[in-house]
Amino acid sequence: MAVPLIQQIRVGAYILGKKLKGEARYPLVLMLEPLFRCNLACPGCGKIDYEDDILNRRLSVDECLQAVDECGAPVVSIPGGEPLLHREIDQIVAGIVARKKFVYLCTNGLLLEKKLDLFKPSPYLTFSVHLDGLEAEHDRAVDQPGTFKRAIAAIRLAKSKGFRVNVNCTLFDHVTAEQAADFFDFAINDIDVEGITISPGFAYERAPDQEHFLGRTRTKNLFREIFRIGKKRGSRWRFSQSTLFMDFLAGNQSYRCTPWGNPTRNVFGWQKPCYLLGEGYARSFRELMDTTDWDSYGTGNYEKCADCMVHCGYEPTAVTDTVSHPLKALAVFLRGFRTEGPLAPEIPLDKQRPAEFVFESLVERLKREAKAGAETQSDAA
Ligand code: SF4
Numbered sequence: 001m002a003v004p005l006i007q008q009i010r011v012g013a014y015i016l017g018k019k020l021k022g023e024a025r026y027p028l029v030l031m032l033e034p035l036f037r038c039n040l041a042c043p044g045c046g047k048i049d050y051e052d053d054i055l056n057r058r059l060s061v062d063e064c065l066q067a068v069d070e071c072g073a074p075v076v077s078i079p080g081g082e083p084l085l086h087r088e089i090d091q092i093v094a095g096i097v098a099r100k101k102f103v104y105l106c107t108n109g110l111l112l113e114k115k116l117d118l119f120k121p122s123p124y125l126t127f128s129v130h131l132d133g134l135e136a137e138h139d140r141a142v143d144q145p146g147t148f149k150r151a152i153a154a155i156r157l158a159k160s161k162g163f164r165v166n167v168n169c170t171l172f173d174h175v176t177a178e179q180a181a182d183f184f185d186f187a188i189n190d191i192d193v194e195g196i197t198i199s200p201g202f203a204y205e206r207a208p209d210q211e212h213f214l215g216r217t218r219t220k221n222l223f224r225e226i227f228r229i230g231k232k233r234g235s236r237w238r239f240s241q242s243t244l245f246m247d248f249l250a251g252n253q254s255y256r257c258t259p260w261g262n263p264t265r266n267v268f269g270w271q272k273p274c275y276l277l278g279e280g281y282a283r284s285f286r287e288l289m290d291t292t293d294w295d296s297y298g299t300g301n302y303e304k305c306a307d308c309m310v311h312c313g314y315e316p317t318a319v320t321d322t323v324s325h326p327l328k329a330l331a332v333f334l335r336g337f338r339t340e341g342p343l344a345p346e347i348p349l350d351k352q353r354p355a356e357f358v359f360e361s362l363v364e365r366l367k368r369e370a371k372a373g374a375e376t377q378s379d380a381a
């Protein structure tokens with residue numbers, strides 16, 4: 001099963017509990033980025049184009065676990081950077097598992113074989129290995145030959161030792177529907193992963209390659225084509241995302257994002273408003289929730305959000321919709337995704353506010369503050 005039953009029950013109960021308490025905004029998945037440093041430099045990545053003093057920063061084990069406690073989300077995803085480069089990643093994961101939270105450790109797989117002995121198999125731990133397609137497409141997407149083979153060897157080893165493994169795939173416009181379908185067949189039938197997490201890429205302001213991100217209409221048409229191929233082949237793909245999120249990708253649901261659903265804690269603080277956009281930082285989770293002007297973000301509200309259909313923004317919307325309308329979700333699950341007919345209405349963009357390019361000045365300010373903090377500490381010592 002792509003998502004363990006215990007996780008589905010726990011997350012469903014958590015959402016119902018929040019609804020009963022009348023909480024309008026609550027987190028589902030904490031995006032915990034303990035470092036930005038990576039051992040790859042993918043052209044579509046918006047995370048690693050920082051100077052060394054930022055790439056060398058790490059969240060400590062205590063800071064990570066404090067973020068988990070502060071946020072309270074039932075699921076913790078650990079992206080990066082490459083989390084396996086963090087020297088204490090085993091302690092971070094063990095601390096989260098001990099709290100009975102579901103951890104998705106996102107990795108490019110290059111260090112997984114070497115570091116596997118640091119971890120213990122658990123229903124609470126899933127390795128989410130980033131693969132952007134079969135060998136040729138993946139190695140091209142990460143700009144390094146040989147990475148696919150190493151990641152696949154690591155996945156096979158992890159599975160043989162009893163670990164749960166997912167693949168995490170980002171689609172860009174040079175991948176055809178046929179190639180994506182071949183990759184899904186391979187992931188399920190050959191390496192037999194628990195599930196596939198899939199999302200269109202996001203046009204990060206700092207990504208070196210700005211040309212190959214999919215727009216919303218192209219994303220929907222691509223997913224319809226992928227699902228048509230899957231139906232024709234009789235493929236039985238297991239996605240580790242909700243049925244309604246996949247239906248949204250196929251253009252059958254009109255959703256607005258839930259940016260507070262996957263809050264991000266990284267070396268700068270709590271990122272405003274979401275994992276994809278860094279337009280400010282709060283010092284605590286509560287401050288993030290209380291001081292972010294949520295209405296000024298999202299497709300239709302902000303130019304930078306115009307093309308976003310990424311899972312960290314829309315999966316929380318789909319999951320909440322599933323809990324509120326289980327029969328609708330069941331009907332889609334039983335019938336399959338509609339791949340013909342009109343697309344669900346799109347959010348109009350005519351009232352969106354123009355993009356603000358605040359990132360460089362924000363990073364400069366954070367660097368100055370960090371330097372001033374370090375000097376104060378050394379004066380006091
Ligand atoms: S649409 Fe929502 S999830 Fe996507 S970048 Fe904008 S605020 Fe973030």
